[in-house]
Amino acid sequence: MLSGSAWMTAGSVTSRIIGALYIIPWTTWLGAYSTQANALYAQGYNIYNLFLVVATAGIPSAISKLVAHYNGINEYSVGRRLYRSGMYISMAMGVICATIMLFGANLLNNGDPNVTPVIRSLAWAVLVIPAMSITRGFLQGYNWMAPSAMSQFVEQVFRVVYMLAATYFIMKMHPTHWVPAVTQSTFAAFIGAIGAILVLGFAYLKHLGEMNKLATQGVQDKDVRTRELIFKIIYQAIPFIVIEAGITIFQLIDQYTFKRVMTMMGGYTSYQINAVYALFAFNANKLYMIVISLASAMAATVIPLLATARAQGNQKSMRDQIENGIMLFYFVMIPSSLGLAAVAQQIYTVFYRYDAAGVTILEFAAFMAIPFGLYTVGAAMMQGISENKKMMKFLAIGVMIKLIIQAPLIFFLKGMGPLLATGISMMVINYLILHSFNMEFRLRFHQMAKPTNQILAYSLIMFVAVKAVMMGINLFVSPYGRYTAFFALIPGVIVGVSVFGYLALRFRLIDEIMGQARANYFRLKLHVN
Incomplete structure (x- = not known):
C-alpha cells in the first residue's frame, strides 16, 4: 500500500x-x-x-x-x-x-x-x-x-x-x-x-x-x-x-442552486454572485483539491489490494488493509489540511492576489477537505469489498441532507454555505461507512486510538507553530504582495514539515505507518533520538 x-x-x-x-x-x-x-x-x-x-x-x-x-x-x-x-x-x-x-x-x-x-x-x-x-x-x-x-x-x-x-x-x-x-x-x-x-x-x-x-x-x-x-x-x-461522481454531484448542486438562492435573497448583482461563486467553486477548490488528491491516490491503491484479499477470502487481510488505509489517510490528510489552513493567506495571495473573503473561504475549505478526502478513501474501500449497494445508499442519504440544508446555509453564510453543507453531508456518509466496516470486520479502534490522537495533537502543534511564524513575518513584511507572500510561505512550509516530522519521529508515530525499520533509518539520518 x-x-x-x-x-x-x-x-x-x-x-x-x-x-x-x-x-x-x-x-x-x-x-x-x-x-x-x-x-x-x-x-x-x-x-x-x-x-x-x-x-x-x-x-x-x-x-x-x-x-x-x-x-x-x-x-x-x-x-x-x-x-x-x-x-x-x-x-x-x-x-x-x-x-x-x-x-x-x-x-x-x-x-x-x-x-x-x-x-x-x-x-x-x-x-x-x-x-x-x-x-x-x-x-x-x-x-x-x-x-x-x-x-x-x-x-x-x-x-x-x-x-x-x-x-x-x-x-x-x-x-x-x-x-x-x-x-x-x-x-x-x-x-x-x-x-x-x-x-x-x-x-x-x-x-x-x-x-x-x-x-x-x-x-x-x-x-x-x-x-x-x-x-x-x-x-x-x-x-x-x-x-465516483459523489463530489461532482455535490458541486453541481452548488452550481445550480447557489445563484438562484442568492438571487432570491436580493441585493446582489450577477457580477457579485459570480465573484462569490468563483471564490469557493474555483479559487479555493483548486487549492484544497491538491490536499484531497492525496486521498484520491490512496483510494486508487486500496481498491486492487482489497479486491485481491476478498478474492482469496482473507478476512484478516481485508481488515488490516482497511485499518492501514484509514491510518495512512489520517497521517497524510490531517496535517496537510491544517497546514493549508495555517498558510491560507500567503498561498491564496500567491495564486490569486490578496482578497480577505477569498482567504477566509480557503481557511474554511482546508478543514472541509478532511471529510471530503475521507469520503474518497472510504468509498473506494467499500467498493473494494464489493459493498456497492450499501455505498450507493449512503451517498443517497448524503445528497438528501445536502439538498435540505443547502439553501438555509447559503442564506446565513453566503459563500461558505455550500462548503459547510457538503462537509456536513460528507461527515454523515463517513460515519455510515466506518460503522459498516466496524460491524463487518470489528475494526480495532482501541489500537488505532493512540496514533490517531498523536496525529491530531502533532497537527495542532504544527498549525499553531506555522500560524505564529506567519503572523511574525507579517509584522515585518507586507502580506498583500505576491512576491512577499511567496517568500513568507517558504519558512512557513519548512517549519510545518519540520515540526510535524520531528514529533512523528521522536514519539514513534511514524513507526505505526512505515514500520520500525524504515522509521529507525529516518531517525538515524536526521539525528532524532
Whole structure:
C-alpha cells in the first residue's frame, strides 16, 4: 500500500500542483476578467466532470478491481479479456457522452450562453479519456502504479502548456476576448489526454511480455465468456459511476442552486454572485483539491489490494488493509489540511492576489477537505469489498441532507454555505461507512486510538507553530504582495514539515505507518533520538 500510494501520490499531487500553478500567469493575463473567467471555467468543468464519470462509466476502477480479482486467483488471461471488453464499452460511452455535450450544450448552460462553447470544447476530451482511463485501471490491477502516476504528470504538462500559450496569444491580440481564452483553456484537457495516452501506450508495450508470460503460466479459464465479462464490467461499473461522481454531484448542486438562492435573497448583482461563486467553486477548490488528491491516490491503491484479499477470502487481510488505509489517510490528510489552513493567506495571495473573503473561504475549505478526502478513501474501500449497494445508499442519504440544508446555509453564510453543507453531508456518509466496516470486520479502534490522537495533537502543534511564524513575518513584511507572500510561505512550509516530522519521529508515530525499520533509518539520518 505504501509503495503504490507513494507512486499515485507523487503523480496525483504533482499534477494537481501543476494544475494550480498555472493560475498565477493565467489570471494575470486575463486581468480584470479573471474572476468571471474563473466562474465560467468552474461551471464548464463541473458539467465535464459529471459526463467524464459517466463516459468512463466507472470502468477503470471496475477493471482495476476485477483484474486484481482474477490475477489473485491466477487467471491472468481473463484479466486481459476484461481489458479488451471494457475498452469497447468505454469507447462507445465516450462517443455517446461527447455527442450529448456537443449538441446539448445549450440545455446545460444554466442560462449563461458563455458556458455553451466551454462545454463543447470539453466534449473532445470526453471522447478520448475513457480509453486512457481504462488502460490506467488495467495496469493498476497488476499493482503497476508508476505508469498511471507518470501519465497524470505528462497529461497536466501538455494541458497547462497549451492553455497558457493559447490564453497568452488570445489576450494579447484581443484583450476583451476572455470567453475564447477560457474555451481554449478547457479544450486543453483534450491535448493533455493525448499526452497521457502516449505514456500509457508505451507502458503497456513495455509490460506486454511479462503479461503474456503470466497469462501462459496461469489458469486458462475457457468457461468465462466475453458476454459474461461485459456483464460483470457493467455490473461493477454502475455503482462506481454513482460513487465516483459523489463530489461532482455535490458541486453541481452548488452550481445550480447557489445563484438562484442568492438571487432570491436580493441585493446582489450577477457580477457579485459570480465573484462569490468563483471564490469557493474555483479559487479555493483548486487549492484544497491538491490536499484531497492525496486521498484520491490512496483510494486508487486500496481498491486492487482489497479486491485481491476478498478474492482469496482473507478476512484478516481485508481488515488490516482497511485499518492501514484509514491510518495512512489520517497521517497524510490531517496535517496537510491544517497546514493549508495555517498558510491560507500567503498561498491564496500567491495564486490569486490578496482578497480577505477569498482567504477566509480557503481557511474554511482546508478543514472541509478532511471529510471530503475521507469520503474518497472510504468509498473506494467499500467498493473494494464489493459493498456497492450499501455505498450507493449512503451517498443517497448524503445528497438528501445536502439538498435540505443547502439553501438555509447559503442564506446565513453566503459563500461558505455550500462548503459547510457538503462537509456536513460528507461527515454523515463517513460515519455510515466506518460503522459498516466496524460491524463487518470489528475494526480495532482501541489500537488505532493512540496514533490517531498523536496525529491530531502533532497537527495542532504544527498549525499553531506555522500560524505564529506567519503572523511574525507579517509584522515585518507586507502580506498583500505576491512576491512577499511567496517568500513568507517558504519558512512557513519548512517549519510545518519540520515540526510535524520531528514529533512523528521522536514519539514513534511514524513507526505505526512505515514500520520500525524504515522509521529507525529516518531517525538515524536526521539525528532524532
